Amino acid sequence: MIRAFCDWLAATELSITIQSLTWIVPAVQTVHILLIAAVMATALLFNLRLLGVHGTDQPVGTAALHLLPAIWFALPGLALTGIVLIIAEPARELRNPAFAAKMALLALVCAVTLWVGRRVRSAAPPGRGMARCAGAAGLLLWVAILAAGRWIAYLQVS
Amino acid sequence: MAFPYDQLGWLQDTPLADAIAVSDLLFPSIETVHVLALSLVVGSIARVDLRLLGFGVGHGPIKRVARQILPLTWISFAIALASGLLLFASNAVKYFDNTAFRLKFALMILAGLNMVVLHLFAWRSIGEADARVPLAARVAGALSLLVWVGIVAAGRWVGFTAQ
Numbered sequence: 001m002i003r004a005f006c007d008w009l010a011a012t013e014l015s016i017t018i019q020s021l022t023w024i025v026p027a028v029q030t031v032h033i034l035l036i037a038a039v040m041a042t043a044l045l046f047n048l049r050l051l052g053v054h055g056t057d058q059p060v061g062t063a064a065l066h067l068l069p070a071i072w073f074a075l076p077g078l079a080l081t082g083i084v085l086i087i088a089e090p091a092r093e094l095r096n097p098a099f100a101a102k103m104a105l106l107a108l109v110c111a112v113t114l115w116v117g118r119r120v121r122s123a124a125p126p127g128r129g130m131a132r133c134a135g136a137a138g139l140l141l142w143v144a145i146l147a148a149g150r151w152i153a154y155l156q157v158s
Numbered sequence: 159m160a161f162p163y164d165q166l167g168w169l170q171d172t173p174l175a176d177a178i179a180v181s182d183l184l185f186p187s188i189e190t191v192h193v194l195a196l197s198l199v200v201g202s203i204a205r206v207d208l209r210l211l212g213f214g215v216g217h218g219p220i221k222r223v224a225r226q227i228l229p230l231t232w233i234s235f236a237i238a239l240a241s242g243l244l245l246f247a248s249n250a251v252k253y254f255d256n257t258a259f260r261l262k263f264a265l266m267i268l269a270g271l272n273m274v275v276l277h278l279f280a281w282r283s284i285g286e287a288d289a290r291v292p293l294a295a296r297v298a299g300a301l302s303l304l305v306w307v308g309i310v311a312a313g314r315w316v317g318f319t320a321q
Contacts, residue, residue, distance in 0.1 A: 041198050066216075
């Protein structure tokens with residue numbers, strides 16, 4: 001079914017137009033990477049603060065307030081540029097184990113970040129151990145998401 | 159064939175460079191490290207640049223923001239440089255002859271010069287409290303953002319043209 005959907009999408013006028021203008025994919029990938037840069041740098045700062053190893057002159061709640069909006073603003077842009085890349089080459093992503101892993105990990109990290117972002121600003125902030133666990137999980141998940149994204153190019157099903 | 163092609167040829171024939179070029183795993187793995195490091199470089203510099211331009215003033219004074227972020231930028235830059243050198247070595251002649259690769263290097267030199275000029279001339283005029291950011295510092299921030307966007311774009315184009 002996914003295969004049929006990919007074939008249909010790749011044959012649409014929109015997909016064919018994007019494919020024929022060879023500069024669109026690298027240009028959209030560039031925007032995608034710039035937004036990834038915003039997310040990764042922000043996630044690094046926030047998770048290092050959760051781990052208690054960087055930026056400790058500020059409370060975690062303040063760090064969440066200053067840092068997390070950049071992630072929530074970048075994600076819709078990442079989804080949009082990602083969708084353009086999927087329309088351009090549907091099978092490259094939709095029939096790719098690296099892409100599936102990336103989406104699953106992304107859902108997980110969003111849940112963790114939403115939860116911890118709320119908790120640190122609530123009346124009952126998480127304890128030190130819990131904050132450290134969330135920070136380590138956040139760092140590992142974002143690195144795994146980036147790696148899975150890069151490996152989409154290498155794990156294509158022909 | 160003479161300088162620098164003899165040297166580039168020697169570099170890509172070293173056992174390490176050859177191993178990266180022929181392995182199915184090494185190149186993508188090093189490339190993943192490179193993308194991770196460069197995303198941290200660009201994202202962290204952008205936070206400082208945007209602060210210079212007046213965004214996120216409530217996050218604290220510029221010098222405090224810079225002191226907190228820039229050490230992470232430099233560590234990431236060292237990793238991006240080392241991994242980039244390994245990728246370059248795997249096919250040195252091809253990358254050296256690639257226009258997008260040359261453009262990327264020219265832009266990196268520009269980013270370095272912009273940083274030196276900012277620190278030599280505009281940095282002192284930013285007070286610890288920085289109620290107003292000097293014009294020179296704001297220009298440096300805007301230039302830095304533009305140049306780093308160019309570096310990412312040129313880097314992406316290397317992947318499409320040096321195959």
